Amino acid sequence: xxxxxMTAGNAAVGCRSLxxxxxxxxxxxxxxxxxxxxxxxxxxxxxxxxxxxxxxFVKTTEDCKLDSGFIDYLQGAVCGFHHNLLPxxxxxxxxxxxxxxxxxxxxxxxxAIAAFSDPRTANLAIGALFGAGxxxxxxxxxxxxxxxxxxxxxxxxxxxxxFYMAAVFWTFLVLYFGSIDLGQALGYLALYVVYVLMVxxxxxIYQKHKNQEPASLYSCQSEICDAEDTNxxxxxTPSREDASEYQPLIGTEESKSTKSILLxxxxxxDFQKWRRKRLxxxxxxxxxxxxxxxxxxxIPVVDSDQEDHNWKRPLxxxxxxxxxxVCIFAFKSGYYGLLRINDQFPVWALVLLISLIxxxxxxxxxxxxxxxxxxxxxxxxxxxxxxxxxxTVATEVVNLLRAFGIIFNLSNTVLGLTLLAWGNSVGDLFSxxxxxxxxxxxxxxxxxxxxxxxxxLFGIGLSSLIQMPYNNYVLEIKCDGLLDWVLxxxxxxxLVMSFISIPVQRFxxxxxxxxxLVSFYFIFIVVALLTEAGIIHV
Numbered sequence: 206x207x208x209x210x211m212t213a214g215n216a217a218v219g220c221r222s223l224x225x226x227x228x229x230x231x232x233x234x235x236x237x238x239x240x241x242x243x244x245x246x247x248x249x250x251x252x253x254x255x256x257x258x259x260x261x262f263v264k265t266t267e268d269c270k271l272d273s274g275f276i277d278y279l280q281g282a283v284c285g286f287h288h289n290l291l292p293x294x295x296x297x298x299x300x301x302x303x304x305x306x307x308x309x310x311x312x313x314x315x316x317a318i319a320a321f322s323d324p325r326t327a328n329l330a331i332g333a334l335f336g337a338g339x340x341x342x343x344x345x346x347x348x349x350x351x352x353x354x355x356x357x358x359x360x361x362x363x364x365x366x367x368f369y370m371a372a373v374f375w376t377f378l379v380l381y382f383g384s385i386d387l388g389q390a391l392g393y394l395a396l397y398v399v400y401v402l403m404v405x406x407x408x409x410i411y412q413k414h415k416n417q418e419p420a421s422l423y424s425c426q427s428e429i430c431d432a433e434d435t436n437x438x439x440x441x442t443p444s445r446e447d448a449s450e451y452q453p454l455i456g457t458e459e460s461k462s463t464k465s466i467l468l469x470x471x472x473x474x475d476f477q478k479w480r481r482k483r484l485x486x487x488x489x490x491x492x493x494x495x496x497x498x499x500x501x502x503x504i505p506v507v508d509s510d511q512e513d514h515n516w517k518r519p520l521x522x523x524x525x526x527x528x529x530x531v532c533i534f535a536f537k538s539g540y541y542g543l544l545r546i547n548d549q550f551p552v553w554a555l556v557l558l559i560s561l562i563x564x565x566x567x568x569x570x571x572x573x574x575x576x577x578x579x580x581x582x583x584x585x586x587x588x589x590x591x592x593x594x595x596x597t598v599a600t601e602v603v604n605l606l607r608a609f610g611i612i613f614n615l616s617n618t619v620l621g622l623t624l625l626a627w628g629n630s631v632g633d634l635f636s637x638x639x640x641x642x643x644x645x646x647x648x649x650x651x652x653x654x655x656x657x658x659x660x661x662l663f664g665i666g667l668s669s670l671i672q673m674p675y676n677n678y679v680l681e682i683k684c685d686g687l688l689d690w691v692l693x694x695x696x697x698x699x700l701v702m703s704f705i706s707i708p709v710q711r712f713x714x715x716x717x718x719x720x721x722l723v724s725f726y727f728i729f730i731v732v733a734l735l736t737e738a739g740i741i742h743v
Contacts, residue, residue: 248266249614257288260280260284264284282612295609298609301605308496331617331689332618336622338369338373338657339692339696340630340634343699345630345633347722348641348719349640349641349714349719350716351716355647358651358712359712361651365655369654370704372396373697376661376665380682384679384681386680387673387679390669392666394663394667397662397666464519467517503531503594504590505528505583521567522564526557526561529556529557530557532589535594538600622733623730633652687742692733699725
């Protein structure tokens with residue numbers, strides 16, 4: 206399962222901010238009658254009506270209808286329950302939202318893709334992008350410092366902060382002028398390419414310099430772990446005792462039949478770990494079983510850490526079939542899967558037939574004992590399958606959040622910078638703090654900036670390029686008022702504060718400054734909510 210999570214996580218990291226920057230805001234005059242079809246009426250106007258009128262308003266208002274997703278959560282909440290039972294509907298939706306967040310937390314997120322699939326929810330992506338950036342650079346970085354104070358690697362830290370500040374400033378200019386053209390979109394991508402090249406070149410220079418220094422085995426290990434750039438070689442390798450935990454209990458791969466390999470592969474429970482764990486962990490594991498089993502039978506995984514690269518012949522053949530079917534029904538809410546070729550042969554049946562033929566060919570031409578030469582192709586297949594699945598779940602999350610925003614009369618930007626940003630970043634918080642407690646503080650602080658730089662530069666640049674052919678190669682951007690400037694200003698201020706304060710402290714990130722960063726985030730949240738409520742205005 207760890208490998209499944211790694212594959213899905215890598216898939217989402219590569220795409221988490223695609224299709225981010227096509228911004229449209231809905232401006233319409235509210236109406237209070239529900240007899241006619243409400244074209245041009247904002248769905249948020251439903252809160253101005255009596256509870257008995259909500260259902261008919263939602264059914265007859267164009268803005269309340271979904272363009273994607275499997276479940277209409279808003280209509281289900283206001284029409285499927287009596288208005289007096291609306292709190293129960295909200296509670297059930299909240300539980301389902303938490304479960305979906307857990308699913309995305311075990312992988313990663315494609316919230317921006319889902320949010321920008323509908324212009325009405327584009328501000329969710331705006332709030333999530335800047336909200337997650339502020340959360341990671343303050344709460345996550347501050348949590349790392351509070352968990353285990355350390356000396357920050359000076360050059361990598363300055364490099365990352367400078368590039369991120371440049372990205373934020375560039376985005377500020379785009380918001381200020383209200384448009385982004387082809388040159389600016391390519392500029393985002395070019396800046397990210399320059400950043401990646403700088404990381405690679407500096408790493409090569411550093412490694413070359415370290416290799417020229419004679420040192421003993423122990424001193425070399427110490428120097429590598431204290432290197433300014435995070436080096437995977439300093440990660441503790443499993444000892445023989447640790448490795449024994451991953452050895453098969455009964456026989457070897459050669460002695461197992463195809464049936465036993467398949468049954469062992471699709472079992473998501475480690476019974477040895479199960480016996481050692483306590484009841485809360487077991488309950489959580491039971492709740493996660495459907496997700497884990499679903500991922501196991503749908504997403505092929507190539508794990509280079511294992512001797513056989515995680516080659517499971519019967520399971521991998523099964524994943525070709527099940528993954529293809531699930532993806533064709535999940536993509537665009539099953540629209541393409543239900544199409545018929547010449548009004549007769551359904552597309553899903555064609556996909557099933559092709560996947561069965563491919564799976565049979567793989568099964569006949571391979572062995573259980575060793576992976577085929579083309580086994581690496583399964584990693585790309587897993588990347589594609591996991592991306593589609595995560596995007597589908599993210600679409601449901603976005604639809605749920607939009608329903609909450611309409612019911613509670615909250616803007617999409619606020620939902621993005623709070624719930625969506627927290628859902629995006631809470632996994633980073635726990636994983637980075639865990640790394641810091643294990644002594645890998647520099648790796649944790651590097652992770653704080655690497656992902657969000659990718660989101661800002663590559664996400665905005667590529668999403669803009671994708672949308673430009675449909676908008677005469679110029680995207681008009683409309684701000685959501687003062688709250689957008691609060692987001693941009695707060696993120697820029699947090700970066701400038703760290704850029705000045707940490708070098709002044711001789712790059713020592715201690716508990717005091719960690720507390721300052723966490724306090725900054727809470728102040729930001731208070732200011733953002735007061736701005737949303739209209740208490741702070743211009």
